[in-house]
Amino acid sequence: MQHKVIDAQDVVIRFAGDSGDGMQLTGTLFADASALYGNEISTFPDYPAEIRAPQGTVSGVSGFQVHVGSVEVNTPGDLCDVLVAMNPAALKANAKWAKPTATIIVDADAFDEKGLEKAAFATNDPIRELKIEDRNIILAPITSLTKESLKDSGLDAKSIVRSKNMFTLGMCYFMFNRPMEYTFEYLERKFKKKPQLIETNKKVLKDGFNYASNIHAIANTYTIKPAKQEKGLYRNINGNQATAWGLLAASEKSGRPLFCGSYPITPATAILEELAIHKELGAKTLQCEDEIAGICTSIGAAYAGSFAVTTTSGPGLSLKSEALGLAMITELPLVIVDVQRSGPSTGIPTKTEQTDLNQALYGRNGECPIMVMAAHSPSHCFDAAFYAGKYAMEHMMPVILLTEGFLGNGSEPWRIPSMKDYPAIVPPIITECEGAYKPFERDEVRFARKWALPGTPGLEHRVGGLEKNPAGVISSDPLNHEMMVAARAEKVARVANFIPELQVIGEDQADVLLVGWGGTFGHLYSAVKELQAAGKSVSLAHFDYINPLPKNTAEVFARYKKILVCELNCGQFANYLRAKLPQFQYEQCNKIQGQPFIVKDILDAVDKLF
Amino acid sequence: MKYTAQDFKSNQEVRWCPGCGDHAVLASLQRALPEVSEALNYAKERYVFVSGIGCSSRLPYYMNTYGFHSIHGRATAISTGMKVANPTLTIWQATGDGDALAIGGNHFIHAIRRNIDINIVLFNNQIYGLTKGQYSPTSKLGMITKTSPYGTVEHPFNPGALVLGARGTFFARSLDSELKLNQEILLASAKHDGTSVTEMLVNCMIFNDGAHGVISDREHRADRTIVLRHGEPMIYGKNRDKGLILDGMQIKSVTIGENGITEKDLLVHDAHNPNIGIHSMLVDMKYPELPVALGIIRDVEDKTYDDNVRDQVIDVQEHSPIHSVDELLRSGATWEVK
Numbered sequence: 001m002q003h004k005v006i007d008a009q010d011v012v013i014r015f016a017g018d019s020g021d022g023m024q025l026t027g028t029l030f031a032d033a034s035a036l037y038g039n040e041i042s043t044f045p046d047y048p049a050e051i052r053a054p055q056g057t058v059s060g061v062s063g064f065q066v067h068v069g070s071v072e073v074n075t076p077g078d079l080c081d082v083l084v085a086m087n088p089a090a091l092k093a094n095a096k097w098a099k100p101t102a103t104i105i106v107d108a109d110a111f112d113e114k115g116l117e118k119a120a121f122a123t124n125d126p127i128r129e130l131k132i133e134d135r136n137i138i139l140a141p142i143t144s145l146t147k148e149s150l151k152d153s154g155l156d157a158k159s160i161v162r163s164k165n166m167f168t169l170g171m172c173y174f175m176f177n178r179p180m181e182y183t184f185e186y187l188e189r190k191f192k193k194k195p196q197l198i199e200t201n202k203k204v205l206k207d208g209f210n211y212a213s214n215i216h217a218i219a220n221t222y223t224i225k226p227a228k229q230e231k232g233l234y235r236n237i238n239g240n241q242a243t244a245w246g247l248l249a250a251s252e253k254s255g256r257p258l259f260c261g262s263y264p265i266t267p268a269t270a271i272l273e274e275l276a277i278h279k280e281l282g283a284k285t286l287q288c289e290d291e292i293a294g295i296c297t298s299i300g301a302a303y304a305g306s307f308a309v310t311t312t313s314g315p316g317l318s319l320k321s322e323a324l325g326l327a328m329i330t331e332l333p334l335v336i337v338d339v340q341r342s343g344p345s346t347g348i349p350t351k352t353e354q355t356d357l358n359q360a361l362y363g364r365n366g367e368c369p370i371m372v373m374a375a376h377s378p379s380h381c382f383d384a385a386f387y388a389g390k391y392a393m394e395h396m397m398p399v400i401l402l403t404e405g406f407l408g409n410g411s412e413p414w415r416i417p418s419m420k421d422y423p424a425i426v427p428p429i430i431t432e433c434e435g436a437y438k439p440f441e442r443d444e445v446r447f448a449r450k451w452a453l454p455g456t457p458g459l460e461h462r463v464g465g466l467e468k469n470p471a472g473v474i475s476s477d478p479l480n481h482e483m484m485v486a487a488r489a490e491k492v493a494r495v496a497n498f499i500p501e502l503q504v505i506g507e508d509q510a511d512v513l514l515v516g517w518g519g520t521f522g523h524l525y526s527a528v529k530e531l532q533a534a535g536k537s538v539s540l541a542h543f544d545y546i547n548p549l550p551k552n553t554a555e556v557f558a559r560y561k562k563i564l565v566c567e568l569n570c571g572q573f574a575n576y577l578r579a580k581l582p583q584f585q586y587e588q589c590n591k592i593q594g595q596p597f598i599v600k601d602i603l604d605a606v607d608k609l610f
Numbered sequence: 611m612k613y614t615a616q617d618f619k620s621n622q623e624v625r626w627c628p629g630c631g632d633h634a635v636l637a638s639l640q641r642a643l644p645e646v647s648e649a650l651n652y653a654k655e656r657y658v659f660v661s662g663i664g665c666s667s668r669l670p671y672y673m674n675t676y677g678f679h680s681i682h683g684r685a686t687a688i689s690t691g692m693k694v695a696n697p698t699l700t701i702w703q704a705t706g707d708g709d710a711l712a713i714g715g716n717h718f719i720h721a722i723r724r725n726i727d728i729n730i731v732l733f734n735n736q737i738y739g740l741t742k743g744q745y746s747p748t749s750k751l752g753m754i755t756k757t758s759p760y761g762t763v764e765h766p767f768n769p770g771a772l773v774l775g776a777r778g779t780f781f782a783r784s785l786d787s788e789l790k791l792n793q794e795i796l797l798a799s800a801k802h803d804g805t806s807v808t809e810m811l812v813n814c815m816i817f818n819d820g821a822h823g824v825i826s827d828r829e830h831r832a833d834r835t836i837v838l839r840h841g842e843p844m845i846y847g848k849n850r851d852k853g854l855i856l857d858g859m860q861i862k863s864v865t866i867g868e869n870g871i872t873e874k875d876l877l878v879h880d881a882h883n884p885n886i887g888i889h890s891m892l893v894d895m896k897y898p899e900l901p902v903a904l905g906i907i908r909d910v911e912d913k914t915y916d917d918n919v920r921d922q923v924i925d926v927q928e929h930s931p932i933h934s935v936d937e938l939l940r941s942g943a944t945w946e947v948k
Contacts, residue, residue, distance in 0.1 A: 032943065035945075036943060036945050038945065038947065182943070185943075226947075229947045230947065231947055231948060232946070232947055233940065233944050233945070233946050233947075234944060234945050234946070234947060235939070235940075235942065235943065235944045235945075236943070245935070245938060245939065248935055248938065249935045252934065252935045257695070259691065259694070259695050261687075261691055278932075278938065279922060279923045279926035279927065279930075280926050280927050280930030280932050280933065281932070281933075281934075281935065281938065282923060282927070283923075284694055284695065284919055284923065286690070286691070286694055286919075288687070288720075289716050289717065289720040290716060292684060292687065292717075293684075293687040293690070293716070293717055293720070296680070296681075296684040296687030296688050296691065296717070297687050297688070297690050297691030297694070298691055299680070299688055299691065300660070300678070300687065300688035300689060300690060300691025300692035300693075300695065301691040301692060301694065301695035302691075303658075303678055303688075303692060304658075304691070304692040304693075304695040304696040304699060305695065305696060306695040306696075308691070308695070322681055323681060323684065326680060326681050326684075330678075415947075416939045416940060416944065417939070418936060419934070419935050419936050419939075453696075454655065454656070454658045454676040454692075454696070454699050455655055455656055455696065455698065455699060456655060457653065457654075457655045458655070459655075460654070460655060460674060460675050460676050460677075461676065461677070462620075462670050462671055462676070462677035462678070462679060463677075463678055463679070464670070464677075464678060464679030464680060465663075465679065465680060465681050466679060473622070474671065
């Protein structure tokens with residue numbers, strides 16, 4: 001067979017295997033190697049809730065998709081060019097994601113009678129059963145080759161079999177002409193204390209690479225040249241890490257030490273884990289006894305003068321509702337990060353959704369408006385977290401930052417910013433005052449109160465959940481209550497004077513305006529580019545700020561004939577817009593499958609409008 | 611620091627019912643704090659009073675200090691965050707039997723387990739007062755209340771047993787009207803590093819009058835309670851003629867001079883003993899079998915959570931090559947596009 005090297009603009013690879021097969025690591029290493037090589041990347045981990053779901057079954061399949069490009073990459077890709085399936089179940093669950101032209105690499109050793117039975121295939125011919133005979137299928141005996149590779153290594157049988165993901169990775173490195181050094185460096189760091197594993201993993205990786213080059217079954221290999229990126233220093237970053245770092249950045253800029261009270265919950269836990277590492281920057285983390293203690297310890301820390309944050313996901317935000325009302329009425333700065341996942345209740349906890357918007361906007365007793373922001377990409381989580389901190393501290397109020405499992409776990413290359421390019425954060429801390437300190441007296445611009453920290457002589461005061469008058473005295477006076485409710489709402493509304501205006505991608509006037517918020521940005525952006533290239537009159541307005549809305553929102557909406565609101569829920573943002581800006585008509589494009597959009601979803605929805 | 615009780619009184623009108631035991635605890639606190647300030651050199655601005663919801667949780671408004679009247683059950687979590695964020699603050703928490711042991715039970719035991727340096731004053735009136743008379747987790751079995759018209763069918767918590775079960779480092783008990791003893795205990799609890807829990811047996815005139823009457827009644831108090839002091843033999847009684855001995859595995863009350871018992875045979879209180887064995891028995895003593903133990907039952911040393919957190923931060927800062935966010939962003943694997 002003639003071996004051809006194809007110069008590809010972008011390629012999508014999907015790694016799939018049993019949840020114990022190490023597919024998340026394999027995918028991550030491939031993505032990291034590509035990012036370090038200089039490609040644009042976008043990743044999408046798609047795994048089950050169980051750590052070790054029933055072995056070999058379709059429900060236990062763990063997948064990791066990575067989109068690599070020499071051109072701009074904005075999504076993890078709809079369909080894949082290469083599918084790696086480590087067992088029959090993985091093939092069954094993922095064949096539908098393979099392009100008609102795809103190459104499919106399978107571990108032939110796993111395709112025995114037992115494996116086929118666990119994956120509930122009806123026949124002994126899974127390829128025909130899945131109707132994928134026309135794909136380029138490479139049956140590689142990966143397990144036995146890994147055993148052969150390590151037979152003299154002295155490793156136990158279990159550890160040897162566990163190394164098969166490295167063999168697969170080696171094969172992919174050959175197919176995509178990836179350098180192996182980055183992965184070698186990773187192995188050296190990871191197994192510093194177990195040098196034997198550095199050598200065995202390197203060997204299997206190289207043997208996989210050599211095997212792929214020797215079998216001649218792989219007709220085409222690809223090169224994906226480094227992308228033309230803006231000059232600068234880059235790193236790969238996922239959304240949860242970026243969120244944690246953005247919070248640390250806000251702490252540094254404000255001079256307020258970071259405190260994070262939190263409780264482990266998928267998919268938000270990694271933020272707490274990341275903050276727990278960075279004690280060198282003064283961050284204090286407290287893994288609490290429950291979600292309620294997570295927010296309440298943070299409220300206590302905020303009163304004491306920290307930049308306080310709490311991190312959670314949907315059901316955790318429900319548990320925090322009452323305390324969120326307390327943070328709102330005491331007017332203390334607090335950032336609540338909700339990494340949204342599929343609900344209601346426990347739902348599909350490892351899958352992504354945008355279904356907490358209503359909860360974030362309305363989920364409290366009393367009149368309790370709270371600022372709500374959203375991050376639109378993994379790296380944007382950094383800026384979103386930074387600004388959530390800035391608004392919380394400067395405006396003296398809780399801020400909810402919505403991210404998504406898709407963003408938290410997804411990663412992309414990020415041009416490392418310099419902190420000198422970020423604005424100052426100046427919390428309104430008061431150290432002395434003439435006469436008695438009145439805790440709920442407001443400044444004219446932001447309508448924010450002053451922050452008096454315990455330990456400051458002369459500013460002793462009491463706050464709490466009971467309604468107060470501006471002097472901080474408990475009051476059930478009807479008119480005072482009405483005035484205080486209005487004042488707290490006014491403070492949130494005035495943030496609109498400080499946030500950026502809504503920007504439109506595309507023409508200022510067009511037939512259709514796509515509207516989105518949060519983690520759907522990459523897919524909407526890709527769809528708009530595709531539609532524009534096809535000559536369609538479509539623009540995109542993507543919201544990072546939800547409450548309050550950017551001031552020019554109505555003015556922007558008025559310039560388009562149709563507005564299509566796209567979101568991963570049943571229409572929560574669309575309904576919010578209907579309430580806020582009822583003069584417009586809103587079409588909807590919704591998906592509620594625990595999965596991100598694919599670009600085609602958007603294209604189809606727009607087609608229906610024309 | 612020199613203060614008087616007056617310095618700790620706020621200008622707010624105290625709104626507890628006349629005759630409520632809470633008044634006496636408030637007075638005890640306002641009298642104890644000048645002593646605490648002098649002993650520990652605490653300026654008034656370092657005090658924060660935190661509370662949840664309930665009658666006793668109104669207390670922060672009556673103290674002329676920093677204060678936070680929070681939500682039901684969560685005072686312990688809020689205190690925890692405050693203390694960890696700023697360990698130089700001296701945090702006092704006013705809470706009740708419903709607030710701390712029902713809705714806030716989880717935070718209560720975990721703060722004790724962590725040994726956060728906060729001072730919890732637990733007002734135990736064995737009833738929900740603010741909601742007008744429902745049984746609480748400390749109400750006696752069979753008690754008739756609005757939500758148990760035929761008597762409760764559940765056993766009460768003994769707060770001291772919970773504290774010891776969570777390996778608490780400080781537990782004391784007193785009666786609302788024992789102002790002198792209260793002051794003594796509150797000073798010791800302030801000096802104690804770690805979570806201190808002081809159970810104040812308070813009387814609710816309206817919904818549970820006389821709940822502690824059997825032991826608090828002036829005429830019989832000395833015979834039905836024992837005030838424990840570290841290093842002193844366990845003697846009690848109006849005539850100081852009764853004492854406690856260990857009889858096998860049980861504590862037993864004896865009369866000095868009877869059956870050849872002398873003061874030397876009595877147990878000597880050791881509040882500093884890390885072993886919870888005897889402390890457990892003392893906490894459990896009930897009248898009429900035995901006198902109810904008052905005073906500081908347990909006061910042992912251990913590292914506090916807030917100190918450990920601070921030490922860890924300092925330690926990591928000393929050894930980490932990262933000192934700023936700019937350095938953090940550039941740490942690990944990066945690449946340059948030229």
